[in-house]
Amino acid sequence: MxxxxxxxxxxxxxxxxxxxxxxxxxxxxxxxxxxxxxxxxxxxxxxxxxxxxxxxxxxxxxxxxxxxxxxxxxxxxxxxxxxxxxxxxxxxxxxxxxxxxxxxxxxxxxxxxxxxxxxxxxxxxxxxxxxxxxxxxALNVFHGMRRARKEGRWMASAPIGYINRTTENGRKYIAPKEPECSILKWSFEKLASSEFSSEQIWKVAHQKGLKCAKNNFLIAIRNPVYYGKITIPKYKNEDSYLVQGQHEPLISERLFNDVQDALDGRKRKPGIKIMSLDELPLRGYLLCSRCARILTGSASKGRNHYYYYYHCSSQCGCRYKAEDVNEALLTELKKYSLAYDYKELCTKILINVYNNITHGAKDGRKSVLMQIDEQNDRLRKARELMLTSKIEPEDYSIIKKETEINLNKLEAKLTDFAQNPIKLDELLVRAVDILCGIAMLYQNADNEGKRAIIGSMFPEKLHFDGQQHRTTRINEVARCIQLISSSLQGKKRRARTEESALPTWVRPPGLEPGTKRL
Known part of the structure; x- marks a missing residue:
């Protein structure tokens, strides 16, 4: 059987x-x-x-x-x-x-x-x-999913920062998920500034609560879904392209393009910054006074606690106590603190200076419009060359594709100008108000805030000679405010001196030399 x-x-x-x-x-x-x-x-x-x-x-x-x-x-x-x-x-x-x-x-x-x-x-x-x-x-499913993508629907598990949802009528969509979406917004903003490497930003984002591996993070920051677009992949004779998605974007198209430029090296990088300990906020901002190398920082373990130092990585032996260096910077920042009595006058002077320089023109928008005209002119010339058989249709297709990419980026910038007009009055009032208490603001800020203040105030590295900080450049607004403040204080001192030198019969009653007028 x-x-x-x-x-x-x-x-x-x-x-x-x-x-x-x-x-x-x-x-x-x-x-x-x-x-x-x-x-x-x-x-x-x-x-x-x-x-x-x-x-x-x-x-x-x-x-x-x-x-x-x-x-x-x-x-x-x-x-x-x-x-x-x-x-x-x-x-x-x-x-x-x-x-x-x-x-x-x-x-x-x-x-x-x-x-x-x-x-x-x-x-x-x-x-x-x-x-x-x-x-x-399988082919029917593929065509159905491709059709849905062309309509702007996300046809997969929700990407990082989003979550899959279903409407009452059974239609599926993706919606922002907190706190991941806020952390991703922060990550894109930091990447666009080119101040930190993508790995450093991923580590901080992971500490903030973003649950994803480094490779998934690197893939996510390249995904156009975050500024509201869906990618239609290449299929047969149809090239890959983007369509407007039906979901809520997390960032603007301009910010996404800035991040891609920074990642691809097309954006000028001022120098990758490094994460630092709370006791060493100046790490990476100081130059050695002996060999001009960038000073690093570390801690030495004592009997009861750690002692922090800024020191050179070479053999020159340059070494300073972190406490003394940090205190010297705080003293330096106090020089740029503006007296509150001059805040309103200083703001008006800065606005007048800006208007005199720009004559009220929208330079940024005007520049973008000029670039758009240049790209359209380039495409028109390429079309004429193809029609006269001076270039091949394949070359024209390449030029057209490159031009369309550039035009999309420029139009995104133009849209951003329209949606976010620069309100100089409000910005300057806030900036001047911050500079009035810059030293106190720095002293009370966390480590990230301190490094942000240092990076904005001092575009170039600082030299520390053991007693004070020196630099060749300072933020233009801070320098301008310092000059205005010094000038106003000088005029006030001269006025007091001249008033005290007047004869008694000319001086206002009750005002003795050296007293203040109420």
Whole structure:
């Protein structure tokens, strides 16, 4: 009597759509074995796709058959050939493997005597039909998903910073997820400034609560979904392009383009900054007074606590106590603190200076419009050269693609100008107010805030000679305010001196030399 293993396979969609239940297959196979007097050794249940033979229970069956060299089994029975495989190439290879072990696979509802050559044609039809069905289904799904992408829908698991949602009518979409979306906004802003490397920003974002690996973070910051666009991948003769998405963007297109320029090296980098300890806020901003190298910082362990130093990485031996260096910078910042009495007057002077320089023109917007005209002119010239056969159509396509990319970036900047007009009055009032208490603001700020103040106040590195800080450049607004403050204080001192030198009969009553007027 022949021995057989019964192989029963279904997939979830087949059970729902076609009714291929395991119980139904089992009844048909057991009845067939009973009629044909075949001994059933075991029944194998599989819930897996038949696209490949990389199925858990099938692999167990194959491993056991190879181990025993097929001595305990003569047949593997299933209802139809699509239960065996939906890939003709893999099916022929597996049949050769089983035949080598002396095992015959057979579909009881589509029986074939494979010793007859003509039956192999029927076998090819039985195996090819489910494969064609699979391919057609996959193609329909692909075209459906591509159509949905063109409509601006995100057709995958939500990217970092978003979460999958479903409306009341069953329509799926992605929505911002806190706190990840806020952390990503912060990451994009820091990347656009080119102050820190992407790895440093990822580490801080991870500490803030962004749950993603470094590679996923690097992929995310290249994804246009964050400024509201969906990528349509290249397919056949259709090039890849972007469409407006139906989801809420996290950042502006201009910010995204600035980040890409910074990552690709097209944006001038002022020098990658480094993360620093709270006790060493000046790390990376100081130059050695002996060899002009950048000073680093570290801690030395004492008996009871750590002592922090700024020191040179070379052998020159330059070394300063961090406490003295930090205190000297605070003293330096006090020189730029503006007296509150002059705040309103200083603001008016700065606004007048700005208006005299720019004459009220929107220089940024005007520059962008000029660049747009240049790109359109370039495209027009390239079109004329192609029409006169001076350049090939392929070269024109390359020029057109490059020009369209540049135009998209410029139009994003123009849109940003329209949405975020510069309100100089408000900005200057805030800036002057900050400079009035810059020393106190620095003293109370956290480490990141201190480094931001240093970087904005001093565009170039600082020299510390052991007592005070020196630099060749200072922020233009801070320098201008310092000059105005010094000038106003000088005029006030001169006025007091002149008033005290007046005869008693000219001096206002009750005002003695050296007293202040109320």
């Amino acid at each position: 022949k021995k057989a293993d019964l192989y029963i396979r279904v997939s979830t969609d087949e059970q729902a759509d076609k009714g291929y239940s395991q119980r139904n297959q089992e009844e048909i196979l057991l009845r067939f074995c009973e009629i044909n007097k075949i001994e059933v050794r075991k029944v194998i249940y599989e819930d897996h796709s038949a696209k490949t033979f990389n199925r858990p229970r099938w692999q167990e069956l194959l491993f056991e058959a190879k181990k025993t060299k097929g001595r305990h089994i003569d047949l593997i029975l299933f209802t139809k050939w699509d239960r065996f495989s939906r890939n003709a190439g893999d099916a022929y290879q597996m049949m050769n493997t089983l035949n080598g072990l002396g095992i015959e696979p057979q579909a009881i509802e589509q029986p074939l005597d494979l010793s007859i050559p003509e039956n192999k044609m029927m076998l090819a039809i039985y195996l090819a039909a489910p494969e064609v069905e699979n391919d057609r289904r």
